[in-house]
Amino acid sequence: MHPAIALFNASIGFDIELIEYDLDGSIAHGKMLAKTGIISPGEAEQLVQGLEQIRQEYRAGNFNPGVDQEDVHFAVERRLTELVGDVGKKLHTARSRNDQVGTDVRLYLRAQIDDIRQRLRDFQAVLLQLAETNVETLIPGYTHLQRAQPVSLAHHLLSLFPDGPTGLATVREIRARTNVSPLGSGALAGTTFPIDRHYSAELLGFEGVYANSLDGVSDRDFAIEFLNAASLIMVHLSRLSEEMILWASQEFSFIGLTDSCATGSSIMPQKKNPDVPELIRGKAGRVMGHLQGMLVLMKGLPLATTRIYKRIRKRYLMR
Numbered sequence: 001m002h003p004a005i006a007l008f009n010a011s012i013g014f015d016i017e018l019i020e021y022d023l024d025g026s027i028a029h030g031k032m033l034a035k036t037g038i039i040s041p042g043e044a045e046q047l048v049q050g051l052e053q054i055r056q057e058y059r060a061g062n063f064n065p066g067v068d069q070e071d072v073h074f075a076v077e078r079r080l081t082e083l084v085g086d087v088g089k090k091l092h093t094a095r096s097r098n099d100q101v102g103t104d105v106r107l108y109l110r111a112q113i114d115d116i117r118q119r120l121r122d123f124q125a126v127l128l129q130l131a132e133t134n135v136e137t138l139i140p141g142y143t144h145l146q147r148a149q150p151v152s153l154a155h156h157l158l159s160l161f162p163d164g165p166t167g168l169a170t171v172r173e174i175r176a177r178t179n180v181s182p183l184g185s186g187a188l189a190g191t192t193f194p195i196d197r198h199y200s201a202e203l204l205g206f207e208g209v210y211a212n213s214l215d216g217v218s219d220r221d222f223a224i225e226f227l228n229a230a231s232l233i234m235v236h237l238s239r240l241s242e243e244m245i246l247w248a249s250q251e252f253s254f255i256g257l258t259d260s261c262a263t264g265s266s267i268m269p270q271k272k273n274p275d276v277p278e279l280i281r282g283k284a285g286r287v288m289g290h291l292q293g294m295l296v297l298m299k300g301l302p303l304a305t306t307r308i309y310k311r312i313r314k315r316y317l318m319r
Helices: 003-009 012-035 041-059 072-092 097-132 153-158 168-178 197-203 213-218 221-247 275-298 309-317
Strands: 138-143 146-152
Touching: 012 041, 012 072, 012 097, 012 197, 041 072, 072 097, 097 153, 097 168, 097 213, 097 221, 138 153, 146 153, 168 221, 221 275
Parallel strands: none
Antiparallel strands: 138 146
């Protein structure tokens, strides 16, 4: 392949972030192949040991595939074959790159959702603590950004509580819809090998398997829902950030910024700039852009994987 085409085609620069999940999926697949008699237990043990060695190499910073290996899946397969020989080539038996990628993405998003849920709980705890100490602290309530009625600061803070349709409840529901295994769907129509999809799903912690193999490799609704929920969360954080920027201004003077979370000016030493909320407000637009980009990419795709799925992956791998 021409070097320019190889560079254009490669996704290793961003999908290397999937490597831990790719290894987990491959280990589960190898164990399933042994359970169903497609490969021997000894071969499965070799595969697992080789995959775990790749994991250790990656964590130690010693696994750095280049664009000549195209993507993380080819890179892992090539390294595995170097480590265990021809046995490594058996790992891809009864598996397509399509159901492999779908599995990796679901495992990745499931982990990200769990991380976000914990961060939202931490945010809840901070809001509750601030609210409990400010029940009797009064601030102006605004409509049309004009003073309207006095309200408790606690009441205002609890309006930001990340629960219900824009917080924890929604994220929890999306996790359930994400946590379904496509492994075993093959390229689009399954496989004639006597695989056990439910065993693979159980090893990976999935709650079920796709009923339709074509849907299994084509579905990205769960990723769109994830980006939609992330966008809503960022909308609320952006609105909070805007209020913090206003409240910290001399015109409002409701809150003060400590030196640890503000920056100064190169020419005006009296300044305290609210860089953190300004950056949060700006980053919100990027998340919403990823959602819109995902929708535009998906709208005209036929079922089953096309090369554009690599661009789709980039939408939720780039932070």
